[in-house]
Every structure is written in C-alpha cells, then in structure tokens.
Amino acid sequence: MTKLKAVLYARINDREQTQAKHRLEFQIEVLRKYAKQHEIEIIEEFIDDKDSNITGWPQMSRLLSDSNHGKFDVVIVHVLDRFTDELIETFETIQSLERDNIELNFLINELDLRTTFGKTMLQVIYSLTDLEEQALARNCS
Numbered sequence: 802m803t804k805l806k807a808v809l810y811a812r813i814n815d816r817e818q819t820q821a822k823h824r825l826e827f828q829i830e831v832l833r834k835y836a837k838q839h840e841i842e843i844i845e846e847f848i849d850d851k852d853s854n855i856t857g858w859p860q861m862s863r864l865l866s867d868s869n870h871g872k873f874d875v876v877i878v879h880v881l882d883r884f885t886d887e888l889i890e891t892f893e894t895i896q897s898l899e900r901d902n903i904e905l906n907f908l909i910n911e912l913d914l915r916t917t918f919g920k921t922m923l924q925v926i927y928s929l930t931d932l933e934e935q936a937l938a939r940n941c942s
Contacts, residue, residue: 805841806873807906809833810864812849812883825850828879835877835908844873861885865894868901880909881926888927892920 811828825848836843845867847860864876876898878884884907885891895914898905905914910926913919 805839805875806844807836807841807875807877808844808864808867808873809836809846810848810861810876810878810884811846812858812861828883831879831908832877841875841877861894865897868898868903871901873903875904875906877906877908879907881907881912881923882930888924891923891927 809829809832811825811832813825813828829846829848832846833843835841847864849858849860867873868876881891884905885894895905899915910923912922912926914923
C-alpha cells in the first residue's frame with residue numbers, strides 16, 4: 802500500500818494568538834499526531850501567522866500554487882475556520898484542489914466534501930459561524 806503524502810495547513814491572525822484552541826503550536830501538534838497515527842507522510846507544513854487584513858495568507862497561496870505539481874495527495878487542516886474566511890473562497894479553493902486530485906481533510910469537521918451533503922453541511926457551518934461572529938460583535942460594542 803502506498804503511503805499518502807500530505808501537507809499540513811495551520812493559521813492564526815494576530816488577534817487570536819492568545820486563544821489556546823487556535824494557537825499554531827496546538828494546531829501543528831494535533832495535525833502531526835493525526836498524520837503519524839494514520840501513517841501519512843508529511844511533505845511540508847504551511848503556516849500563516851499574519852493578520853489577514855494586512856498581508857493575506859501567503860502560505861495558503863503557496864500551497865495552492867504547489868498543489869498542481871503532484872507532490873502531495875491530501876491537505877490536512879485542524880478545523881474548517883482555520884482554512885479560509887469566506888464560503889466562496891472555501892469553495893473556490895476546494896475546486897482548485899479537486900482539479901489537482903487533492904483531498905482535503907478537516908480533523909474536527911469530518912465532512913466528505915466530495916458529496917452534495919458534505920458541501921451543504923459546509924455552507925451550514927459557515928452560516929452558523931457568521932451568526933456567532935455577528936453576535937459577538939454586538940455583545941462587544
């Protein structure tokens with residue numbers, strides 16, 4: 802059996818650095834442990850730790866640029882909201898990876914994005930996340 806080759810993707814923005822569940826170290830540790838448990842070879846780790854409002858996500862851009870070279874089979878991300886910010890961006894990124902025959906694996910949100918049900922659940926999750934962010938913004942103002 803051929804061993805899957807994976808890249809790991811993790812990110813935070815500056816305002817989240819103090820929140821333990823999103824710390825880069827935590828994300829990377831969980832991703833590495835998952836890969837080891839499933840005998841997946843880690844080819845590279847793409848880590849974005851900049852404020853998206855200032856610099857974008859350069860490592861995500863590099864990951865997508867590298868995806869069409871056949872170096873890896875799967876992208877592993879800790880949780881959906883560590884992947885992209887917007888639903889449309891998520892679907893565009895998924896389509897790009899699918900064109901390159903690359904699987905996307907979220908450890909927390911176990912979604913099969915190859916199915917209509919999985920893509921629908923993705924939309925629901927993003928909608929609920931958006932509602933939560935709006936409620937937090939109202940409570941903090």
